[in-house]
Amino acid sequence: MFASNNKVSVRQVYRLFVFDLIGMSTLVLPSRLAFFSEGDGLWAIGLGGLLAALYLLYLGKIVVGMKTDFAAYMERALPAWLMRAFLAFLGLHAVLTAGFGAYIFSDVMKRGLVPEESFSLILFLIILVSAYAVHGGIESRSRIYEVLFWVIGIGLLVMFVIASFDLQWDYIGPFFESSPASVAKGAMLVFFCCMPIFAVIFFPAYVEAGKEKKMLGAVFSALVTAIAVLAVMYFILLGSFGGGALKTMRYPAVTLMSNIHLSSSFLKRFDAFMLGIWFFTLFALLNLFLFYGTELLMRAFMGKGKQADKEETDLGAGRGRIFWLGGASVLTFAAAELFYLADWSMVYLNYICYVGMPLLVLLPGVVYAAGKVKK
Amino acid sequence: MGVKRWLFGAVLLWSLPLLGCSAAELENRCFPMMALVDCDGEQVAFDCGFPELSQKDNTDVEESKVDAPMMTGETFREAYEKYKKELDKKADYNHLKILVFSEAFLQNREAFSQTVEYLQESGLFPRNVYVCVTDDVGALMEAEKNLPSDVGSYLETYLQNQESERGEELVNLGTVLDESENHRKTLQLPFLAVENDSVLWNGCYVLTE
Numbered sequence A: 001m002f003a004s005n006n007k008v009s010v011r012q013v014y015r016l017f018v019f020d021l022i023g024m025s026t027l028v029l030p031s032r033l034a035f036f037s038e039g040d041g042l043w044a045i046g047l048g049g050l051l052a053a054l055y056l057l058y059l060g061k062i063v064v065g066m067k068t069d070f071a072a073y074m075e076r077a078l079p080a081w082l083m084r085a086f087l088a089f090l091g092l093h094a095v096l097t098a099g100f101g102a103y104i105f106s107d108v109m110k111r112g113l114v115p116e117e118s119f120s121l122i123l124f125l126i127i128l129v130s131a132y133a134v135h136g137g138i139e140s141r142s143r144i145y146e147v148l149f150w151v152i153g154i155g156l157l158v159m160f161v162i163a164s165f166d167l168q169w170d171y172i173g174p175f176f177e178s179s180p181a182s183v184a185k186g187a188m189l190v191f192f193c194c195m196p197i198f199a200v201i202f203f204p205a206y207v208e209a210g211k212e213k214k215m216l217g218a219v220f221s222a223l224v225t226a227i228a229v230l231a232v233m234y235f236i237l238l239g240s241f242g243g244g245a246l247k248t249m250r251y252p253a254v255t256l257m258s259n260i261h262l263s264s265s266f267l268k269r270f271d272a273f274m275l276g277i278w279f280f281t282l283f284a285l286l287n288l289f290l291f292y293g294t295e296l297l298m299r300a301f302m303g304k305g306k307q308a309d310k311e312e313t314d315l316g317a318g319r320g321r322i323f324w325l326g327g328a329s330v331l332t333f334a335a336a337e338l339f340y341l342a343d344w345s346m347v348y349l350n351y352i353c354y355v356g357m358p359l360l361v362l363l364p365g366v367v368y369a370a371g372k373v374k375k
Numbered sequence B: 001m002g003v004k005r006w007l008f009g010a011v012l013l014w015s016l017p018l019l020g021c022s023a024a025e026l027e028n029r030c031f032p033m034m035a036l037v038d039c040d041g042e043q044v045a046f047d048c049g050f051p052e053l054s055q056k057d058n059t060d061v062e063e064s065k066v067d068a069p070m071m072t073g074e075t076f077r078e079a080y081e082k083y084k085k086e087l088d089k090k091a092d093y094n095h096l097k098i099l100v101f102s103e104a105f106l107q108n109r110e111a112f113s114q115t116v117e118y119l120q121e122s123g124l125f126p127r128n129v130y131v132c133v134t135d136d137v138g139a140l141m142e143a144e145k146n147l148p149s150d151v152g153s154y155l156e157t158y159l160q161n162q163e164s165e166r167g168e169e170l171v172n173l174g175t176v177l178d179e180s181e182n183h184r185k186t187l188q189l190p191f192l193a194v195e196n197d198s199v200l201w202n203g204c205y206v207l208t209e
Helices: A010-066 A070-077 A080-112 A119-135 A138-164 A180-193 A195-206 A212-241 A252-258 A270-302 A319-341 A345-374 B002-020 B076-086 B103-107 B109-122 B137-146 B151-166 B173-182
Strands: B034-040 B043-049 B071-073 B098-102 B130-134 B187-195 B198-207
Touching (some): A010 A070, A010 A080, A010 A138, A010 A180, A010 A270, A010 A345, A070 A080, A070 A195, A070 A270, A080 A119, A080 A270, A080 A319, A080 A345, A119 A138, A119 A270, A138 A212, A180 A195, A180 A345, A195 A212, A195 A345, A252 A270, B034 B103, B034 B137, B034 B151, B071 B076, B076 B109, B098 B103, B098 B137, B103 B109, B103 B130, B109 B173, B130 B137, B130 B151, B130 B173, B137 B151, B137 B187, B137 B198, B151 B187, B151 B198, B173 B187
Parallel strands (some): B034 B098, B098 B130, B130 B187
Antiparallel strands (some): B034 B043, B187 B198
8 A cells, every 4th residue: 555665745745734734723823813913813814824935935945955854964064963952952842842732632622522531641542642653654644644635624614614604794804903013923823833834844855856846836835725724714713703702712613613503403513523623633733743753852862874773764663763752752741731731831832932933944044054064 | 563553452442441430421411401590689590491301212211300499699600500519410511402591680780791701711501502581481491391392492493493484593602602702793682481381482682781
């Protein structure tokens, strides 16, 4: 069934990135955008999408110029200690983001499906399954999401169509009443949710040689798709709940489905059914960051040019990789528990705003320039 | 590889039974179809209407019956907590169809605001339950004797049929909760009256700020 060469097709790249981008953004962003700018949240989405597109363009130039993936380029371009430091930072950032994704995932499942269950148990099982999926390698994951793409897409479309019948046009707007600073804050949040496109600089290792430009085109298409889905979702949420109510909701997209009153007893818990959309999209996001957390930490601590069980790179198997996967999973679990118990969400968002995002924007350019200078 | 799959399967199997530990079994649950909120002076009163389970649905009809009196409290939350203690089963509100406020309760703006705030924070009732008003909650509960099913289920079907005939839109709890934040629309809630042993949609109650 698989080519077993640890390579994915351009179509699979597109579908993987769509899943990675729409999970968190459609779930968490709408209430924050309504908080900052209500009706003008639509402009914030457009502006955030534009920023993400420019960021992707910048990363694309680097990918084409590197002629290899970012980790391999760092090995050539930087002294060993600096490469390890950068890899360790990126690995820990990936694990922290995986932890945030796992926290949101477990929280949504607990609130929407199994409110009486223990958060820790839900989190443990989710991370366990995610680790198993990551262990299977990128090829198996992308094949699964390739198959699921239309299942999820049709589910979202059904949700939009049903919700559109209950739109309250009085609730749409107001427009052009928010300050530019509020719209800019919303745009930065949209940009934050698009940060998974950073992974594109590692993707040349997983696509066939010579297909880097097509891969970048696929990621750009995924970004456009995700922004379009987010804009439509926000418009529908605004029209269904109104800006005032929307900003008080934790997961308004999930609440949207519980608002629907279908006559007869058919599909009484339609909202539970539609939770499947976010199950798979958040699962994809968690897998992405758990995967990179494992790979980058392994490279950082195992040294320049070394990989555990190098002969096993094709399927991601190998004792060394399992050890690092286990370690990254434990760190992810710990991070998610901290988000839940100590309410570290604001700490994480501040880290992203003042440290994470600036470094993820500057780092590829700095490393690329260092490599050019070294030549 | 075989050992790993076995290990993974064993861990999953070990974990699965733990998922059922804290859930209430079906026979320990009751399913209110209608919730009533009234005001008696300064006290808020809360009660629920439950379906009668036929012999074919439940082998022990006596055990399935739910009998809890209307409870009062300073606030809706207090009345609800007292009512919860009176019930000998865990109430599952996922199937709730109708939420009825008495006219007296709606005129007590403070009590109504506190109730809306509590329902927003707790998510106690589903957002898609229909919200109605009546002037006599006791008469509404009594009318059940003459109805083919429990009041909640009957009213849901009746209101949906009337909605299309009258061309008026039913209001659900989600809309009431959202409007408490948006302040953009004037809601018109169906007014229920009991006449000649039947329940009728008799005009609308305008919910003002």
